[in-house]
Amino acid sequence: MKILVVGGGGREHAIIKSLKKNKSVEKIYALPGNGGIAADAECYPVKANDVDGVVAFAQTHPVDFAVVAPDDPLVLGCVDKLEELGIPCFGPRANAAIIEGSKVFSKNLMKKYGIPTAESETFSDAEEAIAYLKAHDFPAVIKADGLALGKGVIIAQNAEEAEKAVREIMCDKVFGASGNKILVEEFLTGPEVSVLSFIDGETVVPMVSSMDHKRAKDNDEGLNTGGMGTIAPNPYYTEAIAKECMERIFRPTVQAMKAEGRTFRGCLYFGLMLTPKGPKVIEYNCRFGDPETQVVLPLLESDLLEIMQAVQKGELKEDMVRFQDGCACCVVLASDGYPQAYKSGFEITLSQTAEDENVYIAGAKTEDGVLKTAGGRVLGAVKTAKTLKEAVDGAYALANRIHFENAYKRTDIGKRALACLQED
Ligand code: AMP
Numbered sequence: 125m126k127i128l129v130v131g132g133g134g135r136e137h138a139i140i141k142s143l144k145k146n147k148s149v150e151k152i153y154a155l156p157g158n159g160g161i162a163a164d165a166e167c168y169p170v171k172a173n174d175v176d177g178v179v180a181f182a183q184t185h186p187v188d189f190a191v192v193a194p195d196d197p198l199v200l201g202c203v204d205k206l207e208e209l210g211i212p213c214f215g216p217r218a219n220a221a222i223i224e225g226s227k228v229f230s231k232n233l234m235k236k237y238g239i240p241t242a243e244s245e246t247f248s249d250a251e252e253a254i255a256y257l258k259a260h261d262f263p264a265v266i267k268a269d270g271l272a273l274g275k276g277v278i279i280a281q282n283a284e285e286a287e288k289a290v291r292e293i294m295c296d297k298v299f300g301a302s303g304n305k306i307l308v309e310e311f312l313t314g315p316e317v318s319v320l321s322f323i324d325g326e327t328v329v330p331m332v333s334s335m336d337h338k339r340a341k342d343n344d345e346g347l348n349t350g351g352m353g354t355i356a357p358n359p360y361y362t363e364a365i366a367k368e369c370m371e372r373i374f375r376p377t378v379q380a381m382k383a384e385g386r387t388f389r390g391c392l393y394f395g396l397m398l399t400p401k402g403p404k405v406i407e408y409n410c411r412f413g414d415p416e417t418q419v420v421l422p423l424l425e426s427d428l429l430e431i432m433q434a435v436q437k438g439e440l441k442e443d444m445v446r447f448q449d450g451c452a453c454c455v456v457l458a459s460d461g462y463p464q465a466y467k468s469g470f471e472i473t474l475s476q477t478a479e480d481e482n483v484y485i486a487g488a489k490t491e492d493g494v495l496k497t498a499g500g501r502v503l504g505a506v507k508t509a510k511t512l513k514e515a516v517d518g519a520y521a522l523a524n525r526i527h528f529e530n531a532y533k534r535t536d537i538g539k540r541a542l543a544c545l546q547e548d
């Protein structure tokens with residue numbers, strides 16, 4: 125089989141490495157992939173959000189199955205267009221990808237179907253939003269409706285910060301048309317859990333839970349990033365909470381999408397907060413998370429391609445998805461300065477890896493046969509082990525064997541999860 129994977133980050137590298145375990149896979153094309161992914165797939169310089177370019181590639185290459193991984197091409201209808209060519213795809217069509225593409229849509233869906241989430245109001249007028257916020261409790265959460273490169277959520281501590289955020293999003297349009305509407309949300313507290321799930325339109329099978337570390341600096345300080353590291357499973361996510369989420373959030377969401385004529389097939393990412401009043405949805409993503417995928421897929425015992433094909437055909441069964449009992453940790457090595465300005469183009473010296481270690485490359489290019497840094501998040505060092513402590517220590521040991529000038533990492537990935545385990 126020849127498989128097309130759309131995307132080019134650490135998440136896509138993890139997906140590609142998992143797909144390659146299936147013996148029937150002869151070739152994987154990655155659009156655009158990256159200098160590290162090139163060791164595992166044929167990379168072509170077509171940007172993931174260039175849907176016409178992806179379609180043109182698929183028309184001229186033999187593709188038996190496609191996986192569209194990032195949010196933009198999904199929201200732009202990449203799966204719809206590939207399906208028109210007769211290519212079976214893993215990933216939601218545009219009418220279902222809207223669950224991530226519009227936060228106003230997903231909030232209305234949750235309200236209509238009684239799915240627990242933060243209280244909120246929607247605004248399409250900046251002055252009305254500002255007047256409302258003046259009487260609001262703080263902190264208040266302000267969210268741009270559309271995709272905003274993961275930067276569209278602002279937690280305002282007072283009315284002044286709130287007004288500034290509203291003006292930037294709605295008047296200055298810092299996120300373009302994504303800021304035509306905003307949500308003002310109640311501020312929730314509690315541990316956050318990411319649950320990725322396979323959904324074939326009807327059946328939902330959650331994967332092992334995980335915990336992201338979104339802020340750039342230790343102790344959850346500094347700016348928000350795409351994610352500086354992950355651990356799985358998330359110790360806050362107990363069996364009882366998982367059961368509650370299945371009944372009150374996962375199944376109702378799948379049924380709600382079906383009832384709305386927006387059947388969801390693919391990976392749905394539930395961003396949850398375990399509040400004192402129970403689990404609530406913070407966000408839906410219509411795709412695998414990054415870097416959650418880098419800790420979830422190494423723990424998957426079943427065959428990823430077979431699951432993806434079952435999802436695409438609407439034939440997913442719970443027993444098709446098995447995870448090993450162990451734990452995993454991913455430590456991201458970034459270019460110092462990320463998520464703001466940083467230098468790149470430095471040579472990366474990788475290390476040999478053992479069977480329970482993985483290096484997923486996110487931001488790198490190959491120049492004259494030399495792998496060099498070419499992005500904010502450069503790679504993820506991943507270790508799987510029996511215990512979380514071993515996984516965390518092992519991921520740091522691996523990260524310390526990899527070198528490039530300007531490398532930066534958080535030193536406390538997994539610390540909060542380990543503390544939670546000790547409280548038990
Ligand atoms: P998102 O871009 O939707 O992933 O949101 C970024 C981060 O903002 C989340 O991971 C949460 O930590 C935080 N956040 C979003 N919504 C809320 C909320 N209603 N209350 C508290 N924190 C929130």
Ligand code: GLY
Binds near residue numbers: 336350351414416
């Ligand atoms: N790690 C968060 C995300 O993929 O959106």
